[in-house]
Amino acid sequence: METSSSEKEKHLAAMKAVTYIKNGQVIGLGTGSTADYAIREIGKLVQKGLQIKAIPTSKKTQELAESLDIPIIDSNSVDYIDITIDGADEFNEDMVLIKGGGGALLREKIVASMTRKQIIVADSSKQVAKLGLAFKLPIEVIPFASNYVMNQVRGLGGTCDIRHQSGKIFVTEQGNWILDANFGHIKDPQSLSHSLNKISGLVCHGLFIDLADIVIIGRGNEEETIARKLS
Numbered sequence: 688m689e690t691s692s693s694e695k696e697k698h699l700a701a702m703k704a705v706t707y708i709k710n711g712q713v714i715g716l717g718t719g720s721t722a723d724y725a726i727r728e729i730g731k732l733v734q735k736g737l738q739i740k741a742i743p744t745s746k747k748t749q750e751l752a753e754s755l756d757i758p759i760i761d762s763n764s765v766d767y768i769d770i771t772i773d774g775a776d777e778f779n780e781d782m783v784l785i786k787g788g789g790g791a792l793l794r795e796k797i798v799a800s801m802t803r804k805q806i807i808v809a810d811s812s813k814q815v816a817k818l819g820l821a822f823k824l825p826i827e828v829i830p831f832a833s834n835y836v837m838n839q840v841r842g843l844g845g846t847c848d849i850r851h852q853s854g855k856i857f858v859t860e861q862g863n864w865i866l867d868a869n870f871g872h873i874k875d876p877q878s879l880s881h882s883l884n885k886i887s888g889l890v891c892h893g894l895f896i897d898l899a900d901i902v903i904i905g906r907g908n909e910e911e912t913i914a915r916k917l918s
């Protein structure tokens with residue numbers, strides 16, 4: 688499975704994140720290759736008797752969890768989630784994230800909002816001094832509104848492309864489209880988030896602000912933990 692140093696770092700971060708899980712908890716399962724390492728480890732613990740219930744953030748994650756016999760529950764059956772383990776495409780020193788590379792940002796943001804302890808797992812390449820330079824900001828839009836939203840994004844200083852996959856427009860699990868927006872260096876994520884949230888037809892954007900409680904970074908042969916608040 689591990690083919691490169693970044694895979695090793697993802698694995699190390701995921702293994703550490705899983706140690707936070709306690710018996711009886713409701714666990715949010717993120718989407719992406721780093722979250723997958725954690726899900727596989729949770730599967731092993733479930734086999735050994737750990738009792739948890741899980742809420743997946745995508746069909747792919749749900750399929751992986753089901754294949755490992757991790758019990759799945761409906762997001763509407765609980766008022767909160769104890770711990771979620773998810774990846775990120777970028778994060779900065781303030782633990783502001785860019786997510787949505789895998790297109791699951793809407794469910795990921797809902798699950799993060801419901802979560803008491805959001806743990807982000809990442810390889811060291813995801814840590815950036817300047818958000819938005821290496822990775823474009825994913826924006827989920829209702830297809831009907833895509834041109835309008837693109838014009839509004841231009842008004843905010845960004846440019847964007849409709850995400851394609853295998854030559855076709857990428858359609859999210861909610862039936863929406865993703866715009867990958869380039870704002871250059873996002874100096875003021877709060878202000879940009881606030882402006883984007885006001886655009887009609889924009890369902891969700893990939894800036895996750897004040898949602899991560901812990902970031903675990905794989906770095907070489909070790910992992911490093913950054914915590915936002917005591918718990």
Ligand SMILES: O=C(CO)[C@H](O)[C@H](O)COP(=O)(O)O
Binds near residue numbers: 720721776785790791
């Ligand atoms: O936001 C995400 C999916 O929408 C992922 O968490 C993000 O893309 C990181 O993925 P990976 O762990 O494969 O690098």
